[in-house]
Amino acid sequence: MITRAHADSHTDTCSYAGIVRAKSRRTVSAAKSYSLSTMAPQDLQSAGSVKQQIAKLFEESLRTTVPDEGDVEPAIAPCQNPKFGDYQCNNAMGLWSRVKGKGTQFKGPQLVGQAIMNNLPPSEMIESCTIAGPGFVNIILSKHWIAKSIQKMLVHTIETWASEIPVKRAVVDFSSPNIAKEMHVGNLRSTIIGDTLARMLEFSKVEVLRRNHVGDWGTQFGMLIEYLFEKFPSGEVSGDQAIGDLQAFYKASKQRFDSDPAFKERAQRAVVSLQGGEEKYRKAWAEICEISRRGYESVYQRLGVQLEEKGESFYNPYIPRVVELLNEKGLIEESEGARVIFIKGKKIPLIVVKKDGGYNYASTDLAALWYRLYEEKAEWIIYVTDVGQREHFEMVFTAAKQAGWLPAEDNKYPKASHVGFGLVLGEDGKRFRTRSTETVKLVDLLDEAKNRCREALVQRGKSEEWTAEELDKTAEAVGYGAVKYADLKNNRSTNYTFSFDQMLNDKGNTAVYLLYAHARICSIIRRSGKDIEELKKIGTMELDHPDERVLGLHLLQFLEIVEEACTNLLPNILCEYLYNLSEDFTRFYTNCQVVGSAEETSRLLLCEATAIVMRKCFYLLGITPVYKI
Template sequence: QEQEPAVGAGSVKQQLSRLVLSSLRATVPEVEVEPMVEVSAKFADYQCNNAMGLWSKIKGSGTSFKNPNAIGQAITKNLPSSDIIESTSVAGPGFVNITLSNRWVAKRIQDMLLNGINTWAPILPVKRAVIDFSSPNIAKEMHVGHLRSTIIGDTLARMFEFSNVDVLRRNHVGDWGTQFGMLIEYLFEKFPNWQEIGSQAIGDLQIFYKASKHRFDNDPEFKERAQQGVVRLQGGEEKYREAWKKICDISRSEFDLVYKRLNVELEEKGESFYNPYIPQVLVELSSKGLIQESEGAQVIFIEGYQIPLIVVKRDGGFNYASTDLAALWYRLNVEKAEWIIYVTDVGQQQHFEMFFNAAKMAGWLPDPKEKKYPKTSHVGFGLVLGSDGKRFRTRSTEVVRLVELLDEAKSRSKSELLQRLTENGKIVDWTDEELEQTSEAVGYGAVKYADLKNNRLTNYIFSFEQMLSDKGNTAVYLQYAHARICSIIRKSNKDVEELKMSGAISLDHPDERVLGLYLIRFAEVVEEACTNLLPNVVCEYLYNLSEMFTKFYTNCQVVGSPEETSRLLLCQATAVVMRQCFQLLGITPVYKL
């Protein structure tokens, strides 16, 4: 039996759900139902929608309830008394409308200001998750797809970490496979002194890769050597291991340039790490009767798919699928993860569906009807397009170098900032360091936000002009909105730290109340974003919050009004929540702009 969460813990929805659950147990003790609590669009703040479903379950079973509305009435009556709820009413076929108490809402915001935004973390049903993201391939191009995976994966990790889940951030780099024979032999051939050379000597690894591939395809003698090279590498021969490591190191230092700019932490456990586990995993799957021979390969047939999942190739080698099965085994049994999340483009969806199915057949994952966890999820995403609507490329036909792309975002945001500050005569107020940090925060933040704000499954057009615009739903606009709130507070010349202790929030004006209610929805927004693995939910919230703040600020005078203290505290709470949203999206907030 799970321990009951403390009173006051979790999102507002979670707190209301606990009240509703206790009412449901009293109202209809004979049936077990999950509380259904939603934000209400019109009539109230929240609503409980259980009555209708309950009615169809119990009508005709000799119940004393006459109709669903009567059930709604009873749910209302049996709600435990609490200082959360101001009033309730039952509408139509049994919707229970719940209006929150202004005092409670105000207090919840004040408590957050005093005790920190971490007290607004939602409660998630898992303790440990693996998030497998970024995962580029050694010696191959790290492309915009990997950029999306890096940005989306990092945000998911941040949201889970904020919700007190232990997250294992895994970089599943492609560092194993037959191409290494070719790369290593080419290294020996091109750089006889390969042990001494630095990473620069090889130059661009992608070009190196192409050249070695060319050699492989055109010289049978080289091809033969490369194929033996793989065997020697996999057999553990010292010289081959060392050369392999050298090639991986060069790639890694390129990847790290991207991670450093994006401020993304990852722990590399590449394909090679799981290689030793593959044989035992295949023995297990085989003993469960899952593996068959087909056209010389070892495969698993999966219901509903035309082609089987190949786990041992015809030449006896392992592949992407066998590695993923071993990695899943490791994550479940050694790392004890309850939720394993993979972030790649939607093009890989079938691969994931198939090996998840194989894991279910092996009994590694429970039947979701009985137990929800452990579970696996594939977080797919769409393409990045150029302004021509085709796959994103730079000017030439060559691929986009991610580091250059990020550097361009920064330099563009810097020149825009400089131009604006010069026009306003404000450039004198800025140090070089501030300029540098602000253009990084704004530039990299713009790239991330442009990626995260859409539903991840849709394709999006990469446009510097659009993402760096200060109008519309962009990171730049939101940075301005946040900086403006900070400036309102600064200009009031009040010490918010002190106001937090001595002052109180009241929500008498309708726009204050709307803002207050939206602020306290923060936890359930994060909860929803985590549950459905959708970062855009947080973006949408952040954007709406800034709109609501604008409305409040337009209609409610802050500085110099009788409500100044309360309203400054609302400004502060909005700034704190906005900053936490930025934090979850991996964007560095700026305080002046």
């Protein structure tokens, strides 16, 4: 069983110190091994995650046990100690507190739990149940049902079995680089966390609008445009070679802005001209944006990330109407010459219109939120930025609630969520930078990871075995995957230390270890000489060895793990699952001979199921699998 530190406290009840085993042990069903050829078509349809299927059984039991208590949601959780069971139902104590004193037949929570267990409908899914402590119902799943369910997964794509969350359309706002600035390691966190969240939501059958809210509007464009006119008086720019390094161009313009009052005044007038729509300024602005866009699009291509750009400029036309709507609600007040919204519990108000009549980040974010709710009809808007912006988004969301755009309750839809992430630190414990104290360019970081992987593969003699193309693709897959996984495996809200040596280690909880583990599974299947697709059609799976059963159950828990990671917006939950899956497979392979054993067919199918689930995990994390190493 997997151990998750973030699980709710009630999942600890399997290790309850005063556990008392009930004398009775109820066997719900017994079954035999299953072959795919014996399955009826209706058996091959999605039934939801293991947890959801157990909940359906207990929902029926609860209706029978306490018919007068209305709809009682089954409280199902994995057992953290596998010796007590696979899952448990934790409803007894809560129900006892509701029914005692109402002339109930029950004399305590343990008897409530006993009744819940006895009223379970017959099911091939459950092998047996026991009562522990004050009424916890511990559940042991049938190994035959586990085997049958895995074979269903082999017949159909995993997507068929994906759990649905109660949202049809979501916006994920991520990456969001600033125009004229190189993408750096901070953009990396937003990009890969946002991409993984989008992938998990898409897997859960949510239509995801992947939005790149680039910083393509605002006061900095005055200095950029004015500096461009100094270098190119005609305003004609032939391409990025004419400007050169856009980052250097930005720094030079900022230096002029800070040191030359006349230039600063011209830059400020340029902003007014740009926002007023003057063609010359709009054309220069568009040129700068396009040069910058080509730069970050190449990074997205390398990372395998897809985004639709709707930057700050897109929402600018909507701001006056949104401000008017907020004013009609009586939310906007005058304060020191600015127009603001006062937020309860906050010392500083949310500035909606500045003293000079201009707009700011809050103006744009309120307009974007309104647009996403009312024009794009999104039910969940997710913002992936650093934790330093948490208070800003709290204020924006509160203003939206005060306006009636969002419900007051955080657990109702539509809703908006801020997904904050911590800093990337160097091994000195400070913000990750180059030796010259510059922010690390994302493209340089990716190149370094790929080159180091290539060197490692060459040292292992792969350059002699593989073509140049195979070597290049494998180095890229492992290098980029290592960078992504090293970030995603951490709880996103915390800082983490960036270390090439650690992330490229082929032992421990790294992408390199996991990718190599997947390649070894593929090698086992190839070495058998069997046609795995044919085995899926005619083979039979049995899980008689304890390590086979542990691996099989872990495979089936993939769906509920994705659901949990989606609900909590935590990619590290999926990373933890993937690493534990690899560990379970290693234990199985160590103790259970596959090729040449009497159980070869069954165990090859288990290998294939493990590889399929690993590949789906890799996909959700944006990592490209490797098939040989």
